[in-house]
Amino acid sequence: MIVASNVSKSYGAACVVDGVSLQLPKGGITSIIGPNGAGKSTLLSMVSRLMAMDAGTVTVGGLDVSKAASDELARRLSILRQDNHMTARLTVRDLVSFGRYPYTKGRLTLDDKEHIERAIRYLDLAALSERFLDELSGGQRQRAFVAMVLAQDTDYVLLDEPLNSLDMKHASAMMKLMKRAATELGKTVVLVLHDINFAGWYSDYIVAMKDGRVAAQGPAAEMIQPQVLSEIYEMEIAVHELAGQRISVYYG
Amino acid sequence: MHDLRSRPHPELVEGRGRNTKAATGSTSWIDKLTMRPSRPLIVLAALTLLALLSIALFMTLGAKGNWSFVLGFRGKKLLSLVLVAYAVAVSTVLFQTVTNNRILTPSIMGFDALYMLIKTSTVFFLGVGALTSIDSQLQFVVEVLAMVTFSGLLFRWLFLGEERSLHLLVLVGIIFGILFRSMSALMQRMLDPGAFNVLQDTMFASFATTDPTLLGISTVIVLAVSVVGWRLMHSFDVLSLGRAHAINLGVDYKRTVAIILVLVAILVSVSTALVGPVTFFGLLIATLAHGLIGQSKHRYVLPAAVLLAIVALVGGQTLLERVFAFDTALSIIIEFLGGAVFIFLVLRRSAR
Numbered sequence: 032m033i034v035a036s037n038v039s040k041s042y043g044a045a046c047v048v049d050g051v052s053l054q055l056p057k058g059g060i061t062s063i064i065g066p067n068g069a070g071k072s073t074l075l076s077m078v079s080r081l082m083a084m085d086a087g088t089v090t091v092g093g094l095d096v097s098k099a100a101s102d103e104l105a106r107r108l109s110i111l112r113q114d115n116h117m118t119a120r121l122t123v124r125d126l127v128s129f130g131r132y133p134y135t136k137g138r139l140t141l142d143d144k145e146h147i148e149r150a151i152r153y154l155d156l157a158a159l160s161e162r163f164l165d166e167l168s169g170g171q172r173q174r175a176f177v178a179m180v181l182a183q184d185t186d187y188v189l190l191d192e193p194l195n196s197l198d199m200k201h202a203s204a205m206m207k208l209m210k211r212a213a214t215e216l217g218k219t220v221v222l223v224l225h226d227i228n229f230a231g232w233y234s235d236y237i238v239a240m241k242d243g244r245v246a247a248q249g250p251a252a253e254m255i256q257p258q259v260l261s262e263i264y265e266m267e268i269a270v271h272e273l274a275g276q277r278i279s280v281y282y283g
Numbered sequence: 284m285h286d287l288r289s290r291p292h293p294e295l296v297e298g299r300g301r302n303t304k305a306a307t308g309s310t311s312w313i314d315k316l317t318m319r320p321s322r323p324l325i326v327l328a329a330l331t332l333l334a335l336l337s338i339a340l341f342m343t344l345g346a347k348g349n350w351s352f353v354l355g356f357r358g359k360k361l362l363s364l365v366l367v368a369y370a371v372a373v374s375t376v377l378f379q380t381v382t383n384n385r386i387l388t389p390s391i392m393g394f395d396a397l398y399m400l401i402k403t404s405t406v407f408f409l410g411v412g413a414l415t416s417i418d419s420q421l422q423f424v425v426e427v428l429a430m431v432t433f434s435g436l437l438f439r440w441l442f443l444g445e446e447r448s449l450h451l452l453v454l455v456g457i458i459f460g461i462l463f464r465s466m467s468a469l470m471q472r473m474l475d476p477g478a479f480n481v482l483q484d485t486m487f488a489s490f491a492t493t494d495p496t497l498l499g500i501s502t503v504i505v506l507a508v509s510v511v512g513w514r515l516m517h518s519f520d521v522l523s524l525g526r527a528h529a530i531n532l533g534v535d536y537k538r539t540v541a542i543i544l545v546l547v548a549i550l551v552s553v554s555t556a557l558v559g560p561v562t563f564f565g566l567l568i569a570t571l572a573h574g575l576i577g578q579s580k581h582r583y584v585l586p587a588a589v590l591l592a593i594v595a596l597v598g599g600q601t602l603l604e605r606v607f608a609f610d611t612a613l614s615i616i617i618e619f620l621g622g623a624v625f626i627f628l629v630l631r632r633s634a635r
Contacts, residue, residue: 081527105533112527118383119523119579129521133533137517164576183532 032057033078033187033221038087040073047073049243050087057092059213059235060220064227066264070239071223072191072232074112078221079110079189091187105133108187109142109180111194115172116162123175124160127151130182150182153208155201169196181212188212190221202226206233227268227279231255239263255279296520323576323583330575330590337598338365342607358545359498364600367554368592373512375549375565376588380523380581381540385573387452388565393460400463401429403482407470411478427504427552434496434548439541453629467495484547505616517541519581549607552625561614563621569594570624616623 033055040048048070055061061279063071080096089096091108109130109261127150133145139147150159154174164172173196180188188209196200210233212218224230230237230251237254239247246263247254254260255277260268268281290568341361346353375388388396437459441452471479518539522529530536554561572588573579599613 035514079531081542083529101535102533103532105531109526110531115525117525117528117529118379118385119520119578125578125580129524129528131523132517137520165582254473 033089033091033219035074035078035089036087038074038077038089039085040070040077040082041085047243048077048084051240051243052087052249053222053238054237054243055067055238057218057219058217060222060233061236061238062222062224062230062234063238063240064224064230064263065240067146070243072277073220074227074240075191075223076112077111077131079108080104080112080282081112102133105169105183105185107185108189109185109191110189111176111180111191113192120165122161122163122168123156123178124151127156127160127178127182130179130184132184139275142220146182150178153181153274154178155204170198170201172200173197174205177208178274181208185218187221188221189221192225193222194224194226194229195231202229227255227260227281231277231279251279303376305561323580323587325577327574327583327586327590330587330594333598334590337594337601340605341597341601344601361597362502363498363557364596365593366375366505367557368596369589370505370550370554371561371565372568372572372588372592373509373585374547374554375569376581376585377512377519377543378547379569380519381543382452384452384524385570385595386566388458388563390560390562390565390568391453391548392456394461394548395464395469395555395562396460396554397433397437398430398552399560400428400435400467401468403467406475406478406482410582411474411481419496423497423500423556425557427549429553431545432519434551435541435545438544438548451465457491468576481558486505497556499556504549504553508549511542515542517582519585520579523579523581558614562618562627564592564614564617564626565621567617567621567624568595570628605626 033053034052035051038048038051039046040051051070051074063075063174072080077084078091078096080101083097091104092105092235094107096104096108118236119150122146128139129144130150131146133138135143151157154177156171156174156178159171159175164175167175177190177193180190190209193205193209197205205272206229209220209222213220213235222230222234224234228252231254234251237249237251238245239254239259241263246276247259257268257270260270260279260281264281266281268279268282270277270279284298338361341353346357375390378389379385379387405422441455448536458494471482474482518529518534521534522531522536522539522543526536568588568591572584573593575591576583576587595617596613599617603613603616
């Protein structure tokens, strides 16, 4: 379980995350949705210790993220942000291999190699595995980074907009993969998503943020409701039942 | 409302095209697979040969008279050049790794200027007597400690907080460099001419006349730094992925980066003490090493940079002294080439 209590962060005078308290259930997929600038990515960065919080505490599976040893956390929790610009020149396989660093500090065992190959296969990267990252398209690179996180094999997987620059096929494949990781391997997956239909279709639990606070939270079916969504995004959003799923329509 | 996702993403079209190319033109990546591991090794082997050749020529070319004298005399010079090559190459590559850029180097950030300022302050405040009466090795150790303290503060402020823009860092570095240099210059003007002469002697970058008194202590320091660096070796590659990935993968980021920056400061002190400040040499070496190796693994890039630096210094010095009969021009040539590389990198970066 991820527990945040009274977490705050300001940049200068602007308060981006304002005293958020939150309990994310263990297991399943939790999506964090909300308009731009709601503080979703900042919250995720603080939960994953990439960013120091101004106030409050976060525990992940009982470990306090600002106190626990970084390498112990790295075996428990993985994070992938949206901006993965990189000066280093590496192949896809090199990158995925870094996922095993928390376990063996660079000396790969047979078990590590198995994890690496499995992650490469899962993300459909076998044909690209010897290519350098700077020779790939944005979507292919995104999959390579997710493969690294998968090779890290942590109980908690945090992804900031993992569907960025993925086409429809790979976006839904990515979400199915997350679903499988949650159901078959018992991982807890937390995603920041912009596409509320992907969020509604695949998530078990949805947290909506607005202006640095949690505006609403609940099981996906309760959250994909016209009143709830219209309030959060401040626009007309219709919700239709299609093939047993609730689909939001907001293109008009 | 306008939504980005309702448009076909340009990346998508491009991605598809490249995807099919990878699938059909599979020979190209198989070629790559079989060729790739050997490229760094071939480069390293070639550089090792070149470095050994430079050293052999440096020691023997144009030698007349007593061999034991020639070898002893040139051996000391060779050792200082190799130490400088090692210090500059390792400090630059590690600095670029932890700061996650390929343009800034400790010298461009004004760190040899800081060392010169410390040296000038010693003379200014303690008098020239200090420079001549205190044991030069002890003096060197104190200077290195001062350097580590000051640069440590500056580095921490610049690189350990939130990520800062590269342009800001370049600007800060240049301004600090000018500040340190102007403060040194001010103090030098206020010195009496005799003291200034003694100080000036230690300040000019010259590969022809290195300071022999500091060889022993420099060797010990460089070895100690290497031992500490060796123990951190496994974290270098992870750090080159950038701050967020390094933290995600469990590197104790602040501590590791702080240690590496201390090592860098020590190495900069050693090279500046031996031959004076060289601004663009490190950049030239690190850029060439990364380009030749073609990938970022430190177990290839670090030795390549060291070997390149040895070839450039020892080979270049031999060429100039023995073939062209010039004396102090090597630093000028290296600075010219390095400066050109710097401008090229800055322009290419802003073009993107």
